[in-house]
């Protein structure tokens with residue numbers, strides 16, 4: 001049995017992870033932490049933790065996991081740059097898998113978008129559209145940000161300069177280097193991401209639709225199983241799935 005702690009345990013994702021861990025049988029839930037619960041004792045009695053909380057608390061969880069010497073899986077999105085720096089520092093002491101999306105399909109989408117951006121080149125305009133439930137706090141989604149980063153990396157440009165978040169007023173003609181990013185919030189949509197490449201006379205659309213949070217929960221448990229025993233470092237879900245090669 002692998003002893004598991006879940007932070008953000010009472011949230012949508014925390015509940016999904018706990019339900020799947022209990023169903024699978026190979027996990028012993030050693031800690032379910034939410035507002036008002038003690039973090040450190042739960043980490044100390046666990047082999048690994050999975051975090052789906054808030055960007056601020058997730059940073060605290062990373063530092064506490066490093067102090068306890070326990071591996072960590074972070075699914076939380078929306079970290080500020082200084083929080084990300086603190087998470088990276090924690091990853092110098094423990095292995096951390098951090099992924100904006102734990103579904104297999106989205107991680108394959110990352111791979112396909114990298115290929116599409118390279119093959120299609122400058123003549124195709126990339127635009128990213130994401131849709132999520134009305135309760136989601138951060139925008140754009142962590143997944144949409146990662147998709148935009150991938151396009152920027154392939155094009156060798158800075159995402160900070162190229163990103164165009166929505167359009168209004170009179171933005172004028174689209175600049176060639178723009179990467180459009182658009183967020184829809186409505187109803188109970190679990191997660192929808194489309195990357196569109198529009199060229200002259202043709203449009204390629206790559207879409208992933210998550211239909212249940214169980215897909216993220218199962219992916220995070222797969223990452224947690226994988227990360228136990230790994231050397232310190234920052235890993236992605238693409239590492240877990242074997243989609244990237246490391247030196």
Ligand SMILES: NC(=O)C1=CN([C@@H]2O[C@H](COP(=O)(O)OP(=O)(O)OC[C@H]3O[C@@H](n4cnc5c(N)ncnc54)[C@H](OP(=O)(O)O)[C@@H]3O)[C@@H](O)[C@H]2O)C=CC1
Nearest residue numbers: 008010011012013034035053057075076077100101102216
């Ligand atoms: N990587 C992936 O595959 C996925 C990532 N996500 C990300 O996971 C995160 C959580 O999403 P979701 O479950 O929908 O959100 P919820 O708001 O439903 O759950 C978050 C939980 O964390 C709790 N929490 C927040 N701050 C603290 C704190 N300081 N101490 C203890 N508990 C705290 C919240 O309590 P309270 O509400 O009382 O503040 C809440 O119970 C988001 O960043 C989301 O983008 C979501 C789905 C998939």
Ligand SMILES: O=C(O)C1=N[C@H](C(=O)O)C[C@H](O)C1
Nearest residue numbers: 077100101136141142143191
């Ligand atoms: O908040 C959510 O619900 C989701 N968040 C993740 C993100 O921000 O990319 C992943 C998923 O699409 C659901």
